[in-house]
Amino acid sequence: MLQYIKREPKKVTENPPLLILLHGYGSNEQDLFSFAEELPDEFLIVSAQAPIEMGYGAYAWFSINFDGNNEKFYDLEEAAESVQKIASFIDEIKAKYTTNPDKTFLLGFSQGTILSYTLSLTIPNKVQYVIGLSGFINEALTSQEISTDIKTDYYISHGTVDQVIPVDWARKAPEFLTKHNLKNVYSEYPVGHGVAPQNFYSFKKWIEERL
Secondary structure (H helix, E strand, O other), rough: OOOOOEOOOOOOOOOOEEEEEEEOEEEOOHHHHHHHHHHOOOOOEEOOOOOOEEEEEEEEEEEEOOOOOOOOOEEEHHHHHHHEEEEEEEEOOOOOOOOOOOOOOEEEHHHHHHHHHHHHHHHHOOOEEEEEEEEOOOOOOOOOOOOOOOOOOEEEEEEOOOOOOOOOHHHHHHHHHHHOOOOOEEEOOOOOOOOOOHHHHHHHHHHHHHH
16 A cells, blocks of 8 residues: 555545555645645545655656657656556545545656546546646557546646746647536646646635535
8 A cells, every 4th residue: 555644534534535646756644735735624635655755755646767869758657657656546545534435636747747647547437536736648658438427527737938848738638528528627837847726726616616
């Protein structure tokens, strides 16, 4: 099982909604957990740590290798393995804490977003809601036919001056999802590779409307 930290629901219910947080490359489970205190009281919030250790408290879901031309090469095999680990982790957390099976939210940042998209598009309805921050859909990981049974709803946002993942990559996500008849909202903010305060309040409202 992946290592994780959690915030118990502040409002106790028999089957709490579940929010899983997936951090970005070179970060750790503490990173997105700073959002936890501000998010709805009903949630069980679980922040997972990626399996690949990079040293000095940094972890990755998959390796990124840079060649001489500064082109990024993603290790797709590691990415696919991480998707399976995240899927198993979600099942384990749902069972351990008897969460609401119809209210599973997956929030990713950067690498965590890439894998959130991949998981939701390749393992239909494992999660009902995806919040994809500063990421993109890597079609090399979702190359098979997309199921017509997927009911997942997506919130997507990106910084217009992101130097790590170009905004053009992110803009393809709503087009891809709409083409496959998947509900999505997309917004941009005048920031780099990060989450602006107004971005946080925007996705918080989106989440609250779906609880």
